[in-house]
Amino acid sequence: MDEDSKAGDALVAPGVLSSALIDRMSAPNVIGAVGCALRCPKTHSHFGEVMRHAIVLSFFTVIGCGDNGTGPGPSGTNVITPAGVTLVLAGGAVTLEAPAGAVSQNVSIEASVRQSGGPSDPTLVRGAEYVLTATPAVTFSKPVRLTLNYDPASGPIGVKERELGIAIVNGSEWTSITGGTVDEAANKVTTPVSQLGVFAVHRVPQTAVCNTAESRQFDFWLGEWTVTGVHSSITRDESGCTIFELYRAPMTGRSISFYDPETAMWYQTYVSAGGAQPLKMSGRVEDGRMIMYVRTPNGNLSSRWTWERIDANTVIQKSEATADNGVTFSPVFTGTYTRR
Numbered sequence: 001m002d003e004d005s006k007a008g009d010a011l012v013a014p015g016v017l018s019s020a021l022i023d024r025m026s027a028p029n030v031i032g033a034v035g036c037a038l039r040c041p042k043t044h045s046h047f048g049e050v051m052r053h054a055i056v057l058s059f060f061t062v063i064g065c066g067d068n069g070t071g072p073g074p075s076g077t078n079v080i081t082p083a084g085v086t087l088v089l090a091g092g093a094v095t096l097e098a099p100a101g102a103v104s105q106n107v108s109i110e111a112s113v114r115q116s117g118g119p120s121d122p123t124l125v126r127g128a129e130y131v132l133t134a135t136p137a138v139t140f141s142k143p144v145r146l147t148l149n150y151d152p153a154s155g156p157i158g159v160k161e162r163e164l165g166i167a168i169v170n171g172s173e174w175t176s177i178t179g180g181t182v183d184e185a186a187n188k189v190t191t192p193v194s195q196l197g198v199f200a201v202h203r204v205p206q207t208a209v210c211n212t213a214e215s216r217q218f219d220f221w222l223g224e225w226t227v228t229g230v231h232s233s234i235t236r237d238e239s240g241c242t243i244f245e246l247y248r249a250p251m252t253g254r255s256i257s258f259y260d261p262e263t264a265m266w267y268q269t270y271v272s273a274g275g276a277q278p279l280k281m282s283g284r285v286e287d288g289r290m291i292m293y294v295r296t297p298n299g300n301l302s303s304r305w306t307w308e309r310i311d312a313n314t315v316i317q318k319s320e321a322t323a324d325n326g327v328t329f330s331p332v333f334t335g336t337y338t339r340r
Contacts, residue, residue: 078109080134080144094130097145108135114198121174121202122256122269122278125164126154128201143192150187150201157280158260158267165204166191176204203256210241215259217285218243218266220309225337227317232337245270268292281305293326301326313339 078087084100089111096109114129128150152161161184167174180191189201221243225232233246245255255270270279283292283305290307304326306318315337320329 078111080107080109082106089132090130093128093149094132095145095147096132097147098140099142099144102140102142102144103138104141105136107138109133109196110135114200120252120254120271120273120275121167121200122156122254122271123159123203124156124167124174124271125150125152125201126278127151128154129198130200131198132196134196138195140194143194145190146193146199147188147190148199148201150189152187155201156203156256156267156269156278157282158258158263158265159203161187163203163206164189164201166193167200167202168193169198174200174202176202180204205237206239206241206258208241209239210259212259212261214261214264215241217259218257218290218307221290221307221315221337224340225315226340227335227337231340266290266292303332304329 078089079085080087080096080098080103082101082103082105084098084102086098087096087109088094089096089109090113094111110133112131113127114131128148130148132146146166148166150164155164161182164182165176165178165180166189167176169175177191177193180189182189193199219236221234222236223234225234227247230250231248233248235244235246236242237244241258243257245253245257247253251272251274253270253272255268257266257268259266265282265284267282268280279294281292281294283290285291288308292305294302294305296302301322303322304320306316306320308316308318310316317335317337319332321332322329
């Protein structure tokens with residue numbers, strides 16, 4: 001999908017989209033803060049991107065809670081000592097286990113929920129993103145065990161808990177940290193770290209090779225495209241298992257798509273740089289077209305998304321809305337991907 005064209009898993013009430021769209025177009029300065037809008041053919045001021053943001057109709061703001069942890073540091077403070085210590089931070093959501101010798105002097109630790117506005121990434125588990133800082137700044141002499149709590153329902157659609165790990169912000173991107181373990185019963189991920197920074201629970205890069213015919217069904221979408229007047233890059237990872245979408249400026253967004261042989265389904269999660277709720281969908285190939293459906297939290301169908309290969313240089317994408325759980329669908333837009 002193109003950047004910022006996808007919306008959250010909420011059903012848009014009849015009549016709301018048009019009014020929200022009017023408000024959205026009259027306030028272009030809040031484009032990045034409103035939910036993802038639908039993709040449409042290019043018209044005035046990237047109309048398709050405006051519609052994509054308008055579909056969510058809500059803001060996503062994570063309030064930084066600071067570090068209210070009560071870890072058993074000296075005198076009740078969040079301090080790592082040369083003797084080693086276990087700190088419980090951010091209201092119990094973050095744990096740091098420092099062995100003896102990890103630091104040569106007392107180091108004060110602060111943890112807070114990551115504020116919106118950082119790198120967007122569809123592999124992240126929402127609500128499991130944290131900023132950890134040390135005073136004075138330190139590189140640990142011995143690995144420190146970092147544990148983050150997560151909500152399985154807040155991750156990318158179709159991702160299994162055993163596929164989760166911890167990532168750290170590296171420049172403008174998230175980098176996966178190797179060596180992690182998952183406690184599915186407790187919903188915790190643990191990994192060794194040598195420094196602090198911005199961390200999140202995410203779907204780790206897959207190592208298995210995907211070369212089945214089913215895992216290649218979406219290959220027709222791969223390439224460099226122009227859609228709604230904007231550059232969209234669709235790439236596949238080295239394993240052949242995951243397709244990534246990067247919809248470029250002025251309103252950037254990303255998606256992750258993959259085939260799960262256990263369910264025989266395709267899954268896609270899309271996020272925008274503005275911090276709107278992710279758009280999650282699932283489906284399969286029908287009559288040569290990739291068709292995925294968005295559902296509301298109660299399981300009812302909300303919208304249908306279709307990708308169809310016209311020829312080697314053209315892909316048509318359509319979005320349709322339903323107010324009767326899929327009995328009928330109404331067209332919302334048709335977008336054309338043209339190979340660059």
